[in-house]
Amino acid sequence: MTDRSIRTLDATEIRSANTLFRATLHEPPAADDVWQRSQRTYQAGRTLGAFENDTLIGTARSIDTTLTVPGGAVPMAAVTGVGVRADRTRRGVLTDLMATQLTDCAERGVPVAGLHASEAVIYGRYGYGIATHHRSRRVTRHRAEVRSSAPTDGEVELYDLDTALTLLPDVYARVAHSRSGMLDRTEHFWPMWEGHFRKASGLMRLAVHHGSDGPDGYAAYRAVTDNVVDDVAVMHIEDMAAATPAAYADLWRALLRVDLITRVESLWQPLDVPLEALLTDHRAVATTGVEDDLWLRLVDVPAALNARTYGGGDDAVVLEVSDPVLKSNSGRYRLSASGCSPTSEPAQLALGVDTLGMLYLGGWRVADLVAVGRIEITDASTADDVLGAAHRLLVTDSSPWCGTFF
């Protein structure tokens, strides 16, 4: 008979967990030099192993960080490195890992967990919902020019990868709270960022905007030469954020000035950055994809809901939340401009904790999630009033966006 158990791995065991995880992504074990770097992405005490008769068959880990939310910030467990050996899948190993990890977060007082999903059908059952999206755009460089009326405030300087690694943590820290959904990139995030650019092809450059108050925006790109098609290069901007409109405009001016680039692939950016409107020719830009970005799971529903601010003036709604994994979250909550509190009042909207994760940063309209059957209105006669109040409470000015891969 097989004996399955879950426990936290110690430092001597994490390379095996990394090898197992890489195999689930069909990648060979990390070479020694790669492991020197990637072991620094593992936070001590945050890697779980699933064992079958003392053999490691699955793993999941997390990194402690802080999530920017409307009007504030909240501690978050950034979940990553999830994998189950291909000959042990579909027998509940991930379910056990997720339950252990979420219980551990709850016991440590971490109100929110977040992840990027390899497949969209996996994590909803554990209470995660898509909280942010990102948009990728293609810019035809010879048609793209920044409007002369766009603001300007400073200079853009280019740096190589080694210099970027010393500069960017401080630059990023200055923009990290400029949009809901963004994360603090602790020391465990940067080796992942470095690994991506070391592995990827093309020359990497970091453009930093030095504004009148110091560095306030950056863009990290790779210029990939395509010798097959007319011997020119494509610029892939893979990490970009700006704290001010002037920094955003100046960065684009500098990026579009780089010679021998036919097109710019602006990857994984917020849905609503006004790139098309920044340029003289709207049609120099085409959206090439909109995808899910950060999935959020409210581990402690009242603590998470009280970490953000709400609009709505005198509005209030009563939510009935169901949480099949962390059952203490299930119950009724009154949400108003002054926050969230448990209540015995009758519920007006009933929803699962995964759908609450979708609404948390204001990335979805409540009415849309009602329309698709994710939220139930308990009394149809008050639907318009309840939907209006919920919308005014939860809506935010800009699209939430994470922008950090982990």
Ligand SMILES: CC(=O)SCCNC(=O)CCNC(=O)[C@H](O)C(C)(C)COP(=O)(O)OP(=O)(O)OC[C@H]1O[C@@H](n2cnc3c(N)ncnc32)[C@H](O)[C@@H]1OP(=O)(O)O
């Ligand atoms: C945050 C990140 O790290 S994202 C990376 C995730 N890892 C990967 O994609 C690597 C490749 N995949 C794997 O290692 C595994 O298939 C995992 C981790 C996704 C799933 O592990 P399993 O142990 O098979 O999951 P488990 O058996 O607990 O499944 C629970 C339920 O989810 C379903 N499920 C799990 N994975 C999938 C999937 N990929 N597609 C569809 N359904 C799935 C199962 O069918 C099961 O459904 P049920 O409750 O209705 O019976």
